[in-house]
Amino acid sequence: MQAVLKGKISSESQVHRILIGDMTIGTGEIFERALSIRMSYFQQQLDMEINELKQAKASRSLKAINIIQGQWEKIQEQNKATEVIAAAVREITIAESDERLVRLLSAIDPNSKYPLNILQLQQLSESLSKFAQRDSELQQIVDGITCATKTWGKLQEYLLTWIYEHQDNLGFGVIPGEKDPWALWAKKVDKSPLKILLQALAMGKSMVEFLNNYDVDDISLDEWLEVTLVLQSVQRGLVSWFDKQPYNIEAGSKLSISTFLTFAVIWSQLANGFGLDSKYGTWSSSIMLQILRTFAQRPYFPMYGGIFASFSGVYLHSALNYLDEPLKFVQGTQEKARILTLLGYSQRTLGKYKNSISFHKEALEIAINAGDHSCEIANFNHLSRTCVAEGNYTDAINYSQRALIISRQTGEKIGEANALANFGYSKVMQAKELKELGTETYETAISYLKQGLKLSELLGDVQSKALCLSSLGVAYQVVKLYSDAATSLEAAFRVAQISGDLYLQGLNLGNLAETNYSLKNINRAIYTGSLGMYLLHQIDAYKWQETAILLGAIQAEIGEKNFRESLEEERPRIIAIIGIDGYEYIPCLIAKYHTEEY
Structure with a gap:
C-alpha cells in the first residue's frame, strides 16, 4: 500500500504480480481480514475527518486499498477457475x-x-x-x-x-x-x-x-x-x-x-x-x-x-x-413452474386449450409448493383467460377472483392489474352470452378493466397495459361502443408493439378490423385485418382464421377488384411492417382459408 501511495507501482497488473509472488499458501484468510480492517479504518477516517489535508490522505489510502482488493478478488477468481477446471478434468477422465x-x-x-x-x-x-x-x-x-x-x-x-448495423430493426426477422x-x-x-x-x-x-x-x-x-x-x-x-x-x-x-x-x-x-x-x-x-x-x-x-x-x-x-x-422428465421446481407458465400461454395462442389448462394447473401446483406467489397469480390469470377462450365464463371469473385476492394479499401489483383486466373481461363475455348487457352490468365490468389499465400505467408495465387496453377494446366492441373500441384497440396494438408480443399485436389488429367494419370504415378494416391475419398466421395462432373469414366476407361484399384496389392503397404502410413478401402473401392467405378445411 505504501508503494502505491509513493508512486512506485505504475499499474494494477504490477499489484497483481506482487500479490501472486509474495503471498504464501494458507495466509489468504489473514490477508483478507487485514485488508478489511484497513479499509474500514480509512473509510471511517474519510467520513469523520474535518481537516482537508488529512481527508485527502485518507482518500488516497482508501483508493490504494481498493486497487489491492480488486486485484486480490481477481486472483481468487482465477484460483477458483483453476480448481473447477481440475475437478472437471478429474470427473471426465474417471x-x-x-x-x-x-x-x-x-x-x-x-x-x-x-x-x-x-x-x-x-x-x-x-x-x-x-x-x-x-x-x-x-x-x-x-x-x-x-x-x-x-x-x-x-x-x-x-x-x-x-x-x-441493425439497431433500427434487431431480430432474426x-x-x-x-x-x-x-x-x-x-x-x-x-x-x-x-x-x-x-x-x-x-x-x-x-x-x-x-x-x-x-x-x-x-x-x-x-x-x-x-x-x-x-x-x-x-x-x-x-x-x-x-x-x-x-x-x-x-x-x-x-x-x-x-x-x-x-x-x-x-x-x-x-x-x-x-x-x-x-x-x-x-x-x-x-x-x-x-x-x-x-x-x-x-x-x-x-x-x-x-x-x-x-x-x-x-x-x-x-x-x-x-x-x-423434454419437460416431462424434469422434477417439480420453481423454474419448471415458470417454464410451464410460458408454455401454457403459447398453447392458448395455438388454440390448444386443454394443453394450455394442463400446463397452467401443473405450474400452479409447483408454484404454490415453492411459495412463488407471482407465478401462482400468473397461472390463475392465465387459466381465467383460457377459460374465456373456451367459453367457460364461470370458471374464468372464479380464477380471476382468486388471482385478485392473492395479488392484493401479497402486494403483487402486476398480478393485480392482470387480475382486474381478466375479471372485467370475463364478466363482459359472460354477460354477452347471457344477453344481460344492461347499462349497469357492463359499466361495472368495464370499471374493473379501467382500474387494471390505470394500475398497469402506474407500474409502467407495458405487457399488462397492452392486455388491459385489448380487453377494454373487446368490451367496448361487445356493447357496440365502436368508436371507444377503436381507440382502445389502436392503443393496445401500439403498446403490444413495444412489448414485442406478436400474438397481442395480431389479436388487436383482428379486433380492430371487426370494429372498423362495424363503423363502415372498409379501407381501414382491410388494412388492419390483413396485418392482423398475417401476424397471427406467422405464429400459427388459430385466430388468424377468424380474421380471414371477415376479409373474405368484405371481399365478397365489395368485389375482388375493389378489395385489391383498397389493399394496394395500403401497400406502403403494410410493407413497412411485414415486408413485400408479407404483403404479397395476404391474398394467398385469404384464399387458403376458403379452399382448405380447418
Whole structure:
C-alpha cells in the first residue's frame, strides 16, 4: 500500500504480480481480514475527518486499498477457475464412456456455481489432452473444444457488428434471410455440421427438418461439441449484450427474452430430431433445459407473454410444442413452474386449450409448493383467460377472483392489474352470452378493466397495459361502443408493439378490423385485418382464421377488384411492417382459408 501511495507501482497488473509472488499458501484468510480492517479504518477516517489535508490522505489510502482488493478478488477468481477446471478434468477422465459428455455439460451449465466459459474450456482441453489417446473419445472432446474456440473467435466480432448495423430493426426477422444473422454467421464458419445448421436456420427451416435431411450418424462427437459450444457462446454473447443496453432497458430485456426463447426452441427441435432416447437427443434436451432454467431466473421472465417479435422467424411455427416432451422428465421446481407458465400461454395462442389448462394447473401446483406467489397469480390469470377462450365464463371469473385476492394479499401489483383486466373481461363475455348487457352490468365490468389499465400505467408495465387496453377494446366492441373500441384497440396494438408480443399485436389488429367494419370504415378494416391475419398466421395462432373469414366476407361484399384496389392503397404502410413478401402473401392467405378445411 505504501508503494502505491509513493508512486512506485505504475499499474494494477504490477499489484497483481506482487500479490501472486509474495503471498504464501494458507495466509489468504489473514490477508483478507487485514485488508478489511484497513479499509474500514480509512473509510471511517474519510467520513469523520474535518481537516482537508488529512481527508485527502485518507482518500488516497482508501483508493490504494481498493486497487489491492480488486486485484486480490481477481486472483481468487482465477484460483477458483483453476480448481473447477481440475475437478472437471478429474470427473471426465474417471467417468464411464457414456457419462463423459454429461460431466462436460455439467461443467458449462450456467446454473452451476462456477460455470466454465469458452476460454476456460480451452484450458480444460489442454489438461484433458494429457490423458487422451489417438482416436479416443477423450481426444474427440479435446478436438471439439479446440475447434469451437477457433470458430467462436471468428464469429465473435460479427456478433456485435451485426447488432450495430441493425439497431433500427434487431431480430432474426419474419422473412428468412432479411436482416438476420444466420446467413452471415454461416459464411464465417468452415465446412461442418455447424455451417449447414446455420444455413438451414437462414432458410427458415426447423431443426427437425434439418436433421431429416442430414445423416445424423455422420456427426462425430467433436463436430457435435463444436455446434454445442459455439451456439452457447452466441446465445450468451447476445443476452449479455442486450442485458447491458444503455439506451433502452425495455428494448434490451425484450431482445434477451427473444434470444432465450429462440435458442431454447432450437435445442428442443434438435432433441426431437435426434430422438429423445438417443445420445445426442438426451444431450440436446439437457442444453435446452439449462437455457430455460437460466431464463426462468431472470427478472424479466415474461409471466404474461410468450410470443415475441424479434428472433421469431418462420422456423418457429408450432416450435413451442417441442418443449413439452423434454419437460416431462424434469422434477417439480420453481423454474419448471415458470417454464410451464410460458408454455401454457403459447398453447392458448395455438388454440390448444386443454394443453394450455394442463400446463397452467401443473405450474400452479409447483408454484404454490415453492411459495412463488407471482407465478401462482400468473397461472390463475392465465387459466381465467383460457377459460374465456373456451367459453367457460364461470370458471374464468372464479380464477380471476382468486388471482385478485392473492395479488392484493401479497402486494403483487402486476398480478393485480392482470387480475382486474381478466375479471372485467370475463364478466363482459359472460354477460354477452347471457344477453344481460344492461347499462349497469357492463359499466361495472368495464370499471374493473379501467382500474387494471390505470394500475398497469402506474407500474409502467407495458405487457399488462397492452392486455388491459385489448380487453377494454373487446368490451367496448361487445356493447357496440365502436368508436371507444377503436381507440382502445389502436392503443393496445401500439403498446403490444413495444412489448414485442406478436400474438397481442395480431389479436388487436383482428379486433380492430371487426370494429372498423362495424363503423363502415372498409379501407381501414382491410388494412388492419390483413396485418392482423398475417401476424397471427406467422405464429400459427388459430385466430388468424377468424380474421380471414371477415376479409373474405368484405371481399365478397365489395368485389375482388375493389378489395385489391383498397389493399394496394395500403401497400406502403403494410410493407413497412411485414415486408413485400408479407404483403404479397395476404391474398394467398385469404384464399387458403376458403379452399382448405380447418
